[in-house]
Amino acid sequence: MPERATTLGRSDDRRALARAISAAERDDPAAGTLATPGDPAHAPGRLVGLTGPPGSGKSTLADTLVTAWRSAQLSVAVLAVDPSSPFTGGALLGDRVRMQGHAADPSVFIRSMGARGHLGGLAAAARSAVRLLEAERFDRILLETVGVGQSELEVSRVADTVVVVTTPAAGDGVQVMKAGIMEIGDIFVVNKADLDGADRTVREIRGMVRAGTGGDGWTPPVLASVATRAGGVTELVAALDRHHAHLVVSAQLERRRQGRLVDEVVALVARRAEAAARQLVARDGLPLAGGNGSAGPEAAIDPVRIAERLLGRLTAPGPDPSR
Ligand SMILES: Nc1nc2c(ncn2[C@@H]2O[C@H](COP(=O)(O)OP(=O)(O)OP(=O)(O)O)[C@@H](O)[C@H]2O)c(=O)[nH]1
Ligand SMILES: [Mg+2]
Known part of the structure; x- marks a missing residue:
């Protein structure tokens, strides 16, 4: 070559x-x-x-x-x-x-x-x-x-x-x-x-x-x-x-490089998503069930549900919170 x-x-x-x-x-x-x-x-x-x-x-x-x-x-x-x-x-x-x-x-x-x-x-x-x-x-x-x-x-x-x-x-x-x-x-x-x-x-x-x-x-x-x-x-x-x-x-070169690209892209997405999530929380507070944005008792018992709500807002169409 x-x-x-x-x-x-x-x-x-x-x-x-x-x-x-x-x-x-x-x-x-x-x-x-x-x-x-x-x-x-x-x-x-x-x-x-x-x-x-x-x-x-x-x-x-x-x-x-x-x-x-x-x-x-x-x-x-x-x-x-x-x-x-x-x-x-x-x-x-x-x-x-x-x-x-x-x-x-x-x-x-x-x-x-x-x-x-x-x-x-x-x-x-x-x-x-x-x-x-x-x-x-x-x-x-x-x-x-x-x-x-x-x-x-x-x-x-x-x-x-x-x-x-x-x-x-x-x-x-x-x-x-x-x-x-x-x-x-x-x-x-x-x-x-x-x-x-x-x-x-x-x-x-x-x-x-x-x-x-x-x-x-x-x-x-x-x-x-x-x-x-x-x-x-x-x-x-x-x-x-x-x-x-x-x-x-053995075609592993291609596979390794592809794997690296996936790693790199996923890492980038994770970082951007984290930044966007922080921005959203800083602006609106945590999306709690009561909707008042401050950490009440729910934060202690159900962060998974709060995270899912936040993810929903992040991926919802509408104004991009990272802008
Ligand atoms: N006798 C002998 N000494 C060596 C050999 N290769 C390297 N050295 C010596 O070992 C020491 C460390 O070498 P480096 O190349 O700096 O080792 P390194 O792994 O890069 O070290 P770090 O970057 O600090 O992890 C130097 O003093 C080299 O001269 C060798 O084949 N034989
Ligand atoms: Mg060295």
């Missing part, structure tokens, strides 16, 4: 993209209008998520992957998302320093995103940012999420392919493979394979993967990597290509 490298050569373009992502981060509706429409003839970028415990080497892997993809003439965007960080506007210093080797490359865009602001949650902000990057026609979009908690898992679901990064387990075996993470990984990487215990950790995770393999025809490979070495991600690059091919052939 022909893939043409995007070049954000003009610093104006870069700034516009950075601004649009900031707007998405703030949940500013203007974000959508700042996106340039993608070239429909261009193959949609592949969206790869990197997730795993802090310090496992995700940013270093991202950096090495960028190098590998750039040598294949592919343009790359990296979005580092840290749910525990309040930073915004690309301020995750460590990540930026680690990827500085690509700072002058017009076909590489690197951006960090923190947890501040976005009403719809970080996953929604990441989804908006990814949509902007897709519109910019990057061939590869890397989404790095720090940690293995619930919000990180949610962010990971935005990706086509999720890579779970761990390190050789010290002492008594793999502990970071918490509930949820085994299910979400399409590829497992034991990074820092230059350290002791990598082989054993690979074997252990393989055992867990086999036990938990679902019925989608893909057995997640478990690879070892040394992100700090130039050729240390060759196997990972090949595994990513294989998984992408699998997604295409």
Whole structure:
């Protein structure tokens, strides 16, 4: 499939993209209008998520992957998302320093995103940012999420392919493979394979993967990597290509993307509906049976019925309460 490298050569373009992502981060509706429409003839970028415990080497892997993809003439965007960080506007210093080797490359865009602001949650902000990057026609979009908690898992679901990064387990075996993470990984990487215990950790995770393999025809490979070495991600690059091919052939790529669109639209509807409901209540009070708008004894006993009445008013034809 022909893939043409995007070049954000003009610093104006870069700034516009950075601004649009900031707007998405703030949940500013203007974000959508700042996106340039993608070239429909261009193959949609592949969206790869990197997730795993802090310090496992995700940013270093991202950096090495960028190098590998750039040598294949592919343009790359990296979005580092840290749910525990309040930073915004690309301020995750460590990540930026680690990827500085690509700072002058017009076909590489690197951006960090923190947890501040976005009403719809970080996953929604990441989804908006990814949509902007897709519109910019990057061939590869890397989404790095720090940690293995619930919000990180949610962010990971935005990706086509999720890579779970761990390190050789010290002492008594793999502990970071918490509930949820085994299910979400399409590829497992034991990074820092230059350290002791990598082989054993690979074997252990393989055992867990086999036990938990679902019925989608893909057995997640478990690879070892040394992100700090130039050729240390060759196997990972090949595994990513294989998984992408699998997604295409099994029609799961389409299904995953469709699922993401549904998630995004439903989340938007939920947010707008909440705003409209609050406005309506602020204007008219709660629609209580007595109709006087103040919370009487009914509020304590029957919020479901009050909610149904409110929903009825929201969906009733007539003046839109959100205007
Ligand atoms: N020995 C060794 N060290 C590595 C390897 N990959 C990364 N490191 C080091 O591990 C440290 C953490 O790497 P990062 O890439 O920042 O890890 P991260 O997962 O992005 O960390 P957070 O974003 O904080 O979660 C750095 O000092 C890296 O140089 C590796 O393959 N082997
Ligand atoms: Mg990092």
